[in-house]
Amino acid sequence: MSDTKRFLYVNRKAPHGTIYALESLEVVLIGAAFEQDVSLAFLDDGVFQLIKKQATTGIGVKNFAPVYRALGDYDVKKIFVERESLEERGLSEDDLMEITHENDDEEDVSSVEIVDRARMAEIMAAQDVILSF
Amino acid sequence: MKIGVVVNEGPYTHQASDTAYQFTKASLEKGHEIYRVFFYHDGVNNATRLTVPPQDERNVQRNWSELAEKYQLDLVVCIAAAQRRGILDDSEAKRHGKGDGAANLAPGFRISGLGQLIESGIQSDRLVVFGD
Amino acid sequence: MSTLHTVNKSPFDRGSLESALAHALPGDAVLLIEDAVVGARSAAARIAEVLKAAMPACSLYVLGPDLSARGIPTTDVIDGMTVVDYAGFVDLVTGHDKTQAWL
Numbered sequence: 001m002s003d004t005k006r007f008l009y010v011n012r013k014a015p016h017g018t019i020y021a022l023e024s025l026e027v028v029l030i031g032a033a034f035e036q037d038v039s040l041a042f043l044d045d046g047v048f049q050l051i052k053k054q055a056t057t058g059i060g061v062k063n064f065a066p067v068y069r070a071l072g073d074y075d076v077k078k079i080f081v082e083r084e085s086l087e088e089r090g091l092s093e094d095d096l097m098e099i100t101h102e103n104d105d106e107e108d109v110s111s112v113e114i115v116d117r118a119r120m121a122e123i124m125a126a127q128d129v130i131l132s133f
Numbered sequence: 134m135k136i137g138v139v140v141n142e143g144p145y146t147h148q149a150s151d152t153a154y155q156f157t158k159a160s161l162e163k164g165h166e167i168y169r170v171f172f173y174h175d176g177v178n179n180a181t182r183l184t185v186p187p188q189d190e191r192n193v194q195r196n197w198s199e200l201a202e203k204y205q206l207d208l209v210v211c212i213a214a215a216q217r218r219g220i221l222d223d224s225e226a227k228r229h230g231k232g233d234g235a236a237n238l239a240p241g242f243r244i245s246g247l248g249q250l251i252e253s254g255i256q257s258d259r260l261v262v263f264g265d
Numbered sequence: 266m267s268t269l270h271t272v273n274k275s276p277f278d279r280g281s282l283e284s285a286l287a288h289a290l291p292g293d294a295v296l297l298i299e300d301a302v303v304g305a306r307s308a309a310a311r312i313a314e315v316l317k318a319a320m321p322a323c324s325l326y327v328l329g330p331d332l333s334a335r336g337i338p339t340t341d342v343i344d345g346m347t348v349v350d351y352a353g354f355v356d357l358v359t360g361h362d363k364t365q366a367w368l
Contacts, residue, residue: 005255010165010365012284018143019265023174026213044284073147121288125266129254130365132262133141133174134359141368148299155330159351176322248341259358261271262366 005128006037011046012132016056021049022064029067032074039127040071043082043120047089050081050112052097059069065097066112072101072111079112083119095099136160137257138170139250142265144193145186150179153263155231156197161204168257169207172242175178175216175265182209182239194239201241208242209249218242221241266294273299273368276312283315283356285367291322297348297358302331320345328354343357 009028015021031038042050049068058061071079080117086092093114100108115123125131138157142149151192157167172179186192203210210220216229219237222244226235238244254260270289276282282297282304289295290319297305304312305327316325329348332339339348349357 003255005253007251012281012368019174023214027173027247028252031251033248034251036251046282071200117287121290124288124365125290125293127266128363129260130262130268130363131139131250131254131260132366132368133265136355136358152273152298155351156354160358161357163352163355169342259364261358261364262368264273264368265368 004035004037005040006126007031007129007131008039008124008127010040010041010043010090010124010130010132011049012044013047014048015054016059016061021046024131024133025064026066027078027133028071029074032076038076039078039080040076041080041082041120041123043085045089047081047085047091047096050079050090050096052095052098064109069097071099075101077101077111080108080115080123081112081118084117086114117123135166135168135256135258137168137260139225139253139260139262139264140170140172140176140179141174141262144161144184147265149263150176150193151191154193154200156263157206158263162192167204167206169209169249169253171253172210173214173247173250175218176264177210177220180210180215180220180239180242181237183237190193190258193203196237198241206241207256210238210242210244211250212244212246215244267294267361269293269364270295271364272297272301273365275300276304276315277309281367282286282312284294286315286319286323287364289319289322289323290333293322294324294357294361296326296328296354297320298328298331298354299366301334302327304338304339305332305343305346306337307340312361316346326353326357
């Protein structure tokens with residue numbers, strides 16, 4: 001009997017207008033210590049959480065975007081971004097920040113995978129626990 | 134079955150806490166075990182003992198406290214979210230120099246880390262999230 | 266592996282219902298609670314069509330106490346949707362492998 005479960009964190013909200021993106025990220029970081037099988041999903045307005053060059057000084061709020069780039073250090077290696085959500089918002093993969101992790105050969109490889117909606121639905125279906133905020 | 138509940142919104146503005154309460158109560162009445170109710174984001178505001186709603190309205194905090202007493206529920210408030218929003222137990226109030234009597238954590242609730250949420254996901258057969 | 270999807274926002278205001286339906290797989294269930302129940306009225310043609318289109322594959326439910334609170338009689342609910350109470354909500358949670366909240 002294994003205590004390892006497949007955890008998916010679903011992010012559907014844009015950052016900064018509400019605290020959900022930041023406090024969800026805090027759960028992911030803490031959760032990393034539990035050595036579960038963790039994936040992150042970004043869809044709908046959640047794709048805006050991964051946009052490059054977020055500059056928050058103008059709104060007087062701490063910029064937590066760099067934390068996403070450190071996810072690899074927390075052994076979070078599976079980040080799925082929904083293609084249709086990007087396209088509906090006029091975005092492409094090039095607009096997203098680079099998030100990498102070290103593979104078994106100690107090479108930096110991308111943690112981000114762009115998936116279509118049907119694949120996203122399968123990824124969701126394959127989980128044991130889905131946390132959405 | 135073992136069910137974990139997560140509450141992401143505070144009382145009164147959103148229905149989330151009320152729905153979570155009705156769901157938790159119905160689960161218990163059906164004989165299920167509630168492994169834990171975890172309060173996160175503005176959900177930590179359900180745990181202040183200082184709310185004074187009008188007499189003819191439900192008291193969301195008291196509902197939770199009474200349910201916890203009746204069924205020995207584990208009501209856990211996230212410490213990081215609670216500190217941001219001014220929900221303190223005795224030791225946290227002392228540690229941050231907020232003065233005597235500043236603690237406002239209601240009976241039946243305890244403050245702990247986010248690990249308690251992950252643990253609830255691991256240990257529960259089902260995790261149900263209520264929010265905005 | 267089947268999933269119970271819960272939706273709590275009005276489909277006239279947010280995209281969460283349509284997003285949930287777009288990601289629900291055959292055999293899944295979708296439960297409308299809180300403000301989402303305003304989308305369960307058969308007279309609201311556009312949303313009713315969206316829900317009906319999902320029906321052959323997924324079972325659709327709506328929380329009765331939330332309908333009543335909003336003055337929506339169960340007779341107004343789209344044919345084929347099932348009205349449940351909180352106990353029924355609990356049965357839906359335990360009857361599916363997991364629950365996904367479309368917040």
